[in-house]
Amino acid sequence: MKAFFGRRYTISASHRLHADTLSADENRTTYGKCNNPHGHGHNYVVEVVVAGAVSPETGMIINMVALDEVVRSRVTDRFDHANLNLDPLFVNRVPTTENLCRAVYALLKDALPAGELERVRVEETENNFFECDSE
């Protein structure tokens, strides 16, 4: 029986939205306050949803401890209390929350059994969030 299991994690990180291909004025127009030179930070919430059959033996889709370990080793250890702009994934890619969401999805997809990762949602603040799945 297919069901979904979701878990939320928090990472605190800094970033600056700035595209090298745009002029200073264009960056300012495009990113506004997010382009301020010294960056700023957020408490991001990363919500991970896995899909699968509920095991009759355990009543679980995935053991939460195992999921926590994957998310810790692949995502939170990497991004928590870090400057996203300095991560190799964001050297040539602006660390918008859209791109952070895709990066988290890619980091987890390889580490979870095939088909288990359903969706990743990243909340930058209480009022904005981004989601991605396999599409």
Next chain:
Amino acid sequence: MIYLTRRTTFSASHYYWNPAWTAEKNEQVFGRCANRNGHGHNYTLEVTVAGEPDPITGFVVNLKWLKEIMESDVLAAWDHRHLNLETPEFALSIPTTENIAIAAWKRLEPSVSAAGGAKLSRVRVYETPDIFAEYRGEP
């Protein structure tokens, strides 16, 4: 198609235990949740129905009716109960958040079907603000 969701809360206790396993294996797999004295949560139940707004009322379903079936079909059985010891569905299955979501669907689906309008689309159960399970009626 409109998806309409109503949320409610219930408080219940449970523990995780597979009687086919040794105590050691239960403790290894389920950790603190295997403590046989049980523990409790404030669960949040979110029920989503899908349908078209009625041309006269503008409602997909009457939210008062949805509240009433959530109370009569689910909360009356589970709220302030020990899920393992007092509910028929968890006499045989482990009351994980996944199984609670499936069981809530099974309790609600007949009432939603009988009403003949919107379809039950999704049931989501939060065990804590950071943990939820969802069931969409899929096999």
